[in-house]
Structures are given as structure tokens and as C-alpha cells.
Amino acid sequence: MARLEGLPGPIREHLEHLACPSFDRTPWVTGGPLSGRRIAIVSTAGIHAKGDAPFIGFADEFRIIPGQIRPDDLVMSHISANFDRTGFYRDPNVVFPLQRLKDLADQGIIGAVADRHYSFMGATDPLRLEAAAGIVAAHMHAEGVDGVLLVPV
Amino acid sequence: MGGLGHYLESQNLATSGISLIRLHTEKIRPPRALWVPFDLGRPLGPPGDVAFQTRVLRTALELLEAPEGPILADFPDDAPSTANGVETPLQACPIGIIPREPSRGSxxxxxxxxxxxxxxxxxxxxxxxxxxxxxxxxxxxxxxxxxxxxxxxxxxxxxxxxxxxxxxxxxxxxxxxxxxxxxxxxxxxxxxxxxxxxxxxxxxxxxxxxxxxxxxxxxxxxxxxxxxxxxxxxxxxxxxxxxxxxxxxxxxxxx
Incomplete structure (x- = not known):
């Protein structure tokens, strides 16, 4: 499990000493109730549509994942060997909960599911993702997204 | 993941994230995060468990309605497969045989x-x-x-x-x-x-x-x-x- 004390020693030590970016302040955006929001998923699992260019190495780009993608058409090109992929192999919602999000929209718990979702390579230094994040934000504003679910792997 | 929370929120987009490594989220301090005690690679929990995945997702999204932050909340439950130590294999049409002994040769x-x-x-x-x-x-x-x-x-x-x-x-x-x-x-x-x-x-x-x-x-x-x-x-x-x-x-x- 992802409690540090439950991980094998070398992985725990790596994660404990992994450099994390620091920020002077945390931004905060308010909004309306969840039932009126349009939600997009941002994944750092290095997933993308099959046939789309894979992430190579420590890529600082992003991929767009269409909201109508079939689960079998999702692939993962994350570079790390040190996390379990069997859950994703069996059920992509474990990493990219698109169907669960659609379920919540059907139940009226969220307002709508975005037409487009986004993926990054999670092994890349987060500081190198700022420019791509700015482009993703512009895409989201153009579509009327006002809530973002961030999902690591 | 938390870095993207900072960047997107700075672009006037409200974000809520799942956290797998609580220590990292404590350091990065993104606007909203839900720490989950699941295996790395399984941020929503076990495959095929619709009810559990939905609980995780809804708990993370409800942080978007919090009046102020930053927020780092803890999901209260272990993933069922982790708690039980087993996961039922999916059913599939059986084919082939499983080699018990590796064959010799190159x-x-x-x-x-x-x-x-x-x-x-x-x-x-x-x-x-x-x-x-x-x-x-x-x-x-x-x-x-x-x-x-x-x-x-x-x-x-x-x-x-x-x-x-x-x-x-x-x-x-x-x-x-x-x-x-x-x-x-x-x-x-x-x-x-x-x-x-x-x-x-x-x-x-x-x-x-x-x-x-x-x-x-x-x-x-x-x-x-x-x-x-x-x-x-x-x-x-x-x-x-x-x-x-x-x-x-x-x-x-x-x-």
C-alpha cells in the first residue's frame, strides 16, 4: 500500500528523499456547487490513446484524451517499473476514472464531464510541466471546464 | 501531481487531486488533495469495484466545495483487495497451458x-x-x-x-x-x-x-x-x- 512504512526499503528511501517543488503560497479558486461543474481529468500516469505518440523518457508534453475514448484504446507509456500496472490492465478506471465520472454526471452529482481530458508523464520534474499546464488550462477554459480532478499513479 | 494543482489553480481552475504519497503532498501543499492508502499504481483502488472507486472519486471531488484551503484530507478505508490480501482473478476464456518448468536451451x-x-x-x-x-x-x-x-x-x-x-x-x-x-x-x-x-x-x-x-x-x-x-x-x-x-x-x- 502507499503508506511509506509499508513499502520495500529501497522504494521507501527513494520516495522519502525525492525532491519536491516548493511554492511560496497555495492559490485558491472558489466556485459553485459540484452539481453545476464541468469536470476534466488530468492524469500523470503517462496514458494516452493508442496510436497517439507515446511519452518518451522524461517528456514535458501533454496528451489529450478524448472523452469518448474506449477503455481498450488507452495505453500507458510511463517509464517507471516501480508501481503496479495490473489494476490498469484490468480496469483503466483504476487510473483514469472516466466511466466513474460519467456515472456521477448521470446521477446529477456533477454537472457534466468534459469532452477532453489530459495526461502528463509523472516521472518528469514537475517544474518542467508549467508551460504545458498553461496550454492545458487554456484548452479547459475554452471548453468551460470549472473543476479539475488530478490523478497520480 | 501537486505541482500541476498549483499551476492550474493559478490559471483560475479549481483543482482537487488524489495523493498516493502523503509526504510529498505535505511538502508541495496543492490546493486540495485526498490521500488514499492504496498501492502505487491504483489511485482509485481495486479494479472492477465500481462502488469503491465511486466513493474515492466523489470524496475527492467534494473537496472542490470546501470554503477555504489548502486541504489535505485522508480517505478512511484501505482498498478491499489490500485489506484482504487477495484479489479474485478476472474470468476469461481459458486457453493454452501454463509451463511449469522452463524449457532448456537458449x-x-x-x-x-x-x-x-x-x-x-x-x-x-x-x-x-x-x-x-x-x-x-x-x-x-x-x-x-x-x-x-x-x-x-x-x-x-x-x-x-x-x-x-x-x-x-x-x-x-x-x-x-x-x-x-x-x-x-x-x-x-x-x-x-x-x-x-x-x-x-x-x-x-x-x-x-x-x-x-x-x-x-x-x-x-x-x-x-x-x-x-x-x-x-x-x-x-x-x-x-x-x-x-x-x-x-x-x-x-x-x-
């Missing part, structure tokens, strides 16, 4: 027999590299046998293609194994693949070959990205069978 011949027995690559499915199982084996064995990288994807750095092809091969073995009469639970797949199969052996040999390579990308791939740390520890502590090279000769083990 790595190439053992791979060929194993892939035939398990029907690897015959169950369809997309790959990140876009390569078939046979093309991956040709590429990886070709490098080991000749030292040359005859890349079937010239637009991708060949050493990164080795890493990508290795993950695709694992995914295809998982798919093949799911179709067997005795599919594995999630915690058994990696030990089986790396300690019992010829394909896993191929990745160990590649690891040896690349770890001392003059190219820095090759070294990175060899030293860190082909074999999980957990499997190196497992092999060191509990060797299951001889570690042999592509012609069947013994090779030294990297600690």
Missing part, C-alpha cells in the same frame, strides 16, 4: 516456446510502442545477439524504445496469463513474470547489458527502469532458478 528458444504455450500477443490489445509481441522480441533479442539496435521505430530513441517495449511485453504477458485456466492475482504477477518466465529473464539480461553501457540513457534504463526494485530484492533474497544468458550460460547478478 533464451531465444525458451522464449519461442513460452510465447507459443501462453499464446502471448494473440489476445489483441493496444501497445504503447505500437509493436507486436514478435516485433518486440526481434528487437530486444537482436540487440543482445548482435549489439546493434535495429530500431523498428526510428523516431524513438532506441534505449527508450527498449524500456517501452519491455513494458509492452509485460502487458501482453499479463493479458495472456489472464486467459489461462489459472490466472494470477495481482501480487503474484510480477514475481511470476520476473522470476519464472523467459521473457522476465530477457529483461534481466538486458539490465545487465545496459547497466554498464557508455550511453547515459542506456544506463538509466538498465539500472532503474527494466526490473522493479522489489524484484531485485526478491531475487537477491530468494533466487528461484539459475540466472542465465541468451545462450544458456550463467551470468553474474547485479546486486
Amino acid at each position: 533464451l531465444k528458444s525458451r522464449l519461442q516456446k513460452e510465447m507459443d504455450d501462453l499464446e502471448v500477443g494473440r489476445r489483441g490489445g493496444a501497445t504503447a510502442s505500437g509493436l507486436s509481441a514478435r516485433a518486440i522480441i526481434r528487437f530486444l533479442l537482436g540487440f543482445l545477439e548482435t549489439g546493434r539496435l535495429a530500431s523498428p521505430k526510428p523516431q524513438i530513441d532506441p534505449f527508450w524504445l527498449i524500456q517501452m517495449a519491455a513494458e509492452d511485453l509485460k502487458a501482453m504477458y499479463h493479458r495472456a496469463r489472464e486467459g489461462q485456466t489459472e490466472p494470477l492475482d495481482s501480487s503474484s504477477f510480477s514475481p511470476w513474470f520476473y522470476q519464472e518466465t523467459a521473457a522476465g529473464e530477457l529483461l534481466w539480461v538486458l539490465r545487465e547489458r545496459l547497466s554498464d553501457h557508455p550511453d547515459p540513457t542506456a544506463r538509466l534504463v538498465g539500472q532503474l527502469l527494466l526490473v522493479p526494485i522489489e524484484e531485485t530484492v526478491r531475487r537477491r533474497n530468494r533466487p528461484t532458478r539459475p540466472h542465465v544468458g541468451i545462450s544458456g550460460e550463467p551470468v553474474r547478478r547485479r546486486p
